[in-house]
Amino acid sequence: GNSVTQMEGPVTLSEEAFLTINCTYTATGYPSLFWYVQYPGEGLQLLLKATKADDKGSNKGFEATYRKETTSFHLEKGSVQVSDSAVYFCALRAPDSWGKLQFGAGTQVVVTP
């Protein structure tokens, strides 16, 4: 079956540091890939997405590239802020799956001043 594997957290960084969160997936066919962010006490918000190989999703300084050859969708940001402290979820949506999402376990990111 389909699955998503994320690096474990928490990841603790200083402000302005470079952030990478690794995400790899297992799926048949060509899934769509997503990063969602969850701020404390809130629901999930879509951060970025990519729907085919070599697509790059970007939003709010975050980027992720859909790598079919390595089945990866790593999240990066060049200079994090305290306000980026949150839990980040990688997710995939298989074709013909009625839009259902398969989530990774989530990675908590803590950015300190």
Place this chain on the structure above:
Amino acid sequence: NAGVTQTPKFRILKIGQSMTLQCTQDMNHNYMYWYRQDPGMGLKLIYYSVGAGITDKGEVPNGYNVSRSTTEDFPLRLELAAPSQTSVYFCASKVPGQWDQPQHFGDGTRLSIL
């Protein structure tokens, strides 16, 4: 611009009690979903619906029931609450057919069963 609204936000239940978690969306989305989120875990799909009158099981449906009588509402029912159902529950909705469009999530219901 309400989006997906979940009620209640918090609830404490005793073992064996029942309750309904409410979810409503005002975006006219046909597809709706219920997930649970356990500490340190990703979200697991409980049930989903692709339109009024149509529901199906997800990954972890045991102990839950759903109904979908209208496009807007997708309530989740716990009949006999068990401690293992302590979790945060999220409802989500999506436009059907547009495969590149994301799901929209509510703010969640935090449920504790003691």
